[in-house]
Amino acid sequence: MRNYFRTRLLALVAALLALILTPALLFSHALLVRSSPAADSHIAATPTSLELWFSERPELKLTTLELSDSAGVPMDIGVLTAIAGDPPGVHATISGELANGKYTVVWHTAASDGHASSGRFSFVLAAPQSAEGSAARAAASAPSARIVIHSGRQANPVLTSSDVMMSTGSRWVELVALLTLVGAVIYRLFILQDAALPPAITADSADRTRRLAIGAVLLFLVATATRVVSESNLMPRESSGRMHAVIGIIRDTGWGHGWTIGLVGALLMLAGLVAGRGSYVGWAIAGLGVAAVATSEALTGHAGASIHRLPLAVAVDVAHVLGAGGWIGGLAVVMFCGMPALRAVSDDERPRAGSSLVRAYHRATVDSVTVVVATALVAAWLRLGKISELWTSAYGNMLLRKIIFVVVLLAFGLFHWRTAVKPDWDDDSKFRFQRSVAFELVIAAVVVAITALLIGMNPPAR
Numbered sequence: 031m032r033n034y035f036r037t038r039l040l041a042l043v044a045a046l047l048a049l050i051l052t053p054a055l056l057f058s059h060a061l062l063v064r065s066s067p068a069a070d071s072h073i074a075a076t077p078t079s080l081e082l083w084f085s086e087r088p089e090l091k092l093t094t095l096e097l098s099d100s101a102g103v104p105m106d107i108g109v110l111t112a113i114a115g116d117p118p119g120v121h122a123t124i125s126g127e128l129a130n131g132k133y134t135v136v137w138h139t140a141a142s143d144g145h146a147s148s149g150r151f152s153f154v155l156a157a158p159q160s161a162e163g164s165a166a167r168a169a170a171s172a173p174s175a176r177i178v179i180h181s182g183r184q185a186n187p188v189l190t191s192s193d194v195m196m197s198t199g200s201r202w203v204e205l206v207a208l209l210t211l212v213g214a215v216i217y218r219l220f221i222l223q224d225a226a227l228p229p230a231i232t233a234d235s236a237d238r239t240r241r242l243a244i245g246a247v248l249l250f251l252v253a254t255a256t257r258v259v260s261e262s263n264l265m266p267r268e269s270s271g272r273m274h275a276v277i278g279i280i281r282d283t284g285w286g287h288g289w290t291i292g293l294v295g296a297l298l299m300l301a302g303l304v305a306g307r308g309s310y311v312g313w314a315i316a317g318l319g320v321a322a323v324a325t326s327e328a329l330t331g332h333a334g335a336s337i338h339r340l341p342l343a344v345a346v347d348v349a350h351v352l353g354a355g356g357w358i359g360g361l362a363v364v365m366f367c368g369m370p371a372l373r374a375v376s377d378d379e380r381p382r383a384g385s386s387l388v389r390a391y392h393r394a395t396v397d398s399v400t401v402v403v404a405t406a407l408v409a410a411w412l413r414l415g416k417i418s419e420l421w422t423s424a425y426g427n428m429l430l431r432k433i434i435f436v437v438v439l440l441a442f443g444l445f446h447w448r449t450a451v452k453p454d455w456d457d458d459s460k461f462r463f464q465r466s467v468a469f470e471l472v473i474a475a476v477v478v479a480i481t482a483l484l485i486g487m488n489p490p491a492r
Contacts, residue, residue, distance in 0.1 A: 061085040061488065062137065062149055063117045069151035076128050076157050080107060082137055083119035087112075091282045092140040095122050100132040130155050141284075147488075197260045202482040203253035205351075207246045208323055209478070211299065212352055213359020214243040215317045216394060217367070219310075221360060224390035227383055231371050238367035240308045243316065247299050250323065254292060261285075288329025295322025324351045331485045343412050346405045353401030356394060358439075358474045364391050365467050369460065381455035388463065392451045399443065406436075413489040423490045432480040435473055442470040 066081040067073050080095055090110055097105040106125035113119035120139075133155065138148040218239050222232055262275040280286035299319030306312015328347040368387050375383045410429070420426040450463045 061147055062151075065135070065151060067153040069153065072154045072156055074157055076155060078124055080122045080124065080135060081113065081119055082135075083113065083117040084139065084141075085117060086141040087118040087284075088120055088139040088141060089283045089285070090120065091278055092138075092146070093120055094138050095120070096136040097124065098134050098136075099129070100134075105133070128155055130157060197257050198482050198486050200253045200257035200260065201485055202479050204250055204257070204327065205478045205481060206475070207250035207253065208320075208327060208351060209355040209359035210246040210362055211243055211250070211316075211320050211323065211359065212355020213361070213363045214239050214246065214367075215313060215320050216356045216398075217360050217363040217391075218308075218313050219317065221364070221387075221390045221394050222368070224393065225368075225383075225387045226390075227371075227387065228375070228379075231375060231383065234374065235368050235371035236308050238371060239363055240303055242363065242367055244300065244303050247296050247303070251293070251296050254289060254296075258286075258289060285330050288326050291329065292323050292326025295319040295324075295326060298322060320355075321348075321352075324348050324355075327351060339412060343409070346408045346412070349401055350405035350409065353398045353405060356398030357402060358471070358477075360391060360395060360398070361467060361474075362471060364388070365464060365471065369464060372460070377457075381457065381459060384460045384463070385450075385455040388446070388450050392447065395443070399440070415490055419490045425484065425487045425489050428480060428484050428487060432477060432484065435477045435480065438473050439470060439477065442466065442473070446470075 061084060063083045063085055065083070066079075067077050080097060082095070090112055093110055095107060095110065097107050099105065105128065108123040108125060110120045110122050113121050131154070132152055134150055134152045136148075136150045138146065140146045218236055222235055222239075225232075227235070258276055258279060259272070262272060262279050280290060296319065299316045302312040302315030302317075302319060306315060325344075325348055328344045328351070331347065364387065368391075369384070372380055372383050372387070414420065414423075414426060414429075420430045446463070446466060449466075450459060453459075
């Protein structure tokens with residue numbers, strides 16, 4: 031009973047830490063909200079600047095604007111500056127005079143989650159002009175008289191289809207590694223202690239868990255580095271190529287800062303797992319690293335799909351990941367580190383040991399599943415304007431698929447409770463449980479894949 035309440039206290043503390051430690055950063059897909067001059071407008075006064083406002087704060091380093099006339103001739107515009115406020119935006123001065131006619135603005139940007147967005151719009155200038163003024167403006171707009179600045183950049187940020195696929199695949203691997211890491215920490219610090227297995231079995235299972243966690247950390251680092259490289263194409267190429275773009279992403283963007291937090295967390299985990307060599311203090315340090323990595327995933331995703339309620343949105347995302355890790359990651363650790371260690375138990379004691387381990391996992395998972403469901407409801411409220419968007423929007427349709435698969439996972443949990451938790455174990459119980467868990471982990475991998483796809487999609491505008 032004491033361990034049960036300790037697990038509940040852990041879940042509460044984790045949620046409070048997520049709320050306290052999560053910075054109120056702005057991130058997610060940046061979609062054009064309005065502009066000046068407005069799209070498809072007819073204006074009588076010559077504009078002196080371009081101003082664009084977005085649904086999320088655009089990263090200046092990942093933003094370009096182009097202004098061209100009806101013949102496609104580029105117009106001079108100055109360096110972009112940020113516009114603070116709600117909604118946030120960018121400003122660029124139009125350097126020269128504009129002749130009457132139709133103009134097109136092409137924009138490319140990305141928010142701190144690393145996802146690019148782009149678009150174009152046109153406006154028509156019909157300002158009263160004298161004959162002399164018209165001739166001067168026409169001469170000024172001739173191609174031979176233009177020195178194109180393009181906001182000081184040489185190319186627009188763009189991701190190819192292969193970049194998008196690599197980024198989504200890397201995100202899936204990151205999430206799998208992170209869930210495994212969360213599960214490993216909860217298993218080692220709480221589930222394994224609660225199971226009260228023989229000391230030799232506990233030590234063997236703990237060492238297996240440590241080695242699995244080290245592999246998951248290394249996998250996370252490789253996947254994240256791959257995503258950084260693939261999304262470096264969002265950086266306009268200024269001079270030094272790919273490496274310069276990667277450094278610019280890390281140094282100058284909110285996405286890069288979030289990735290840095292994840293890197294520090296991963297290194298902290300390695301320090302706890304390797305230097306601590308499985309000690310309680312080492313696993314506690316690894317737990318701090320896991321919290322940092324989970325925060326990194328939130329900061330480089332679109333938990334804050336709206337510019338409002340950002341601390342809540344990010345905290346919910348962190349708590350959701352921690353809960354899912356305790357549920358799915360913990361199950362994977364039981365499967366790959368707990369059950370194999372039971373082979374050294376005598377035939378007479380193996381059923382009791384297996385039942386004790388599964389029951390300890392189940393007690394911890396009740397709280398994890400509660401956190402997952404509660405945070406999922408809050409996240410859906412934050413990202414969907416109304417329930418009907420579940421079936422009327424692309425994002426909602428994908429989310430609905432995820433919900434269906436999660437219900438299947440919950441059905442597996444009910445099945446395990448009735449077949450492996452409540453009844454006493456016999457000689458075949460372990461085999462039946464492992465077979466069922468294998469199917470459950472496959473479904474969980476599908477859920478994580480859908481989550482990776484959702485991160486790359488735009489939530490409906492509220």
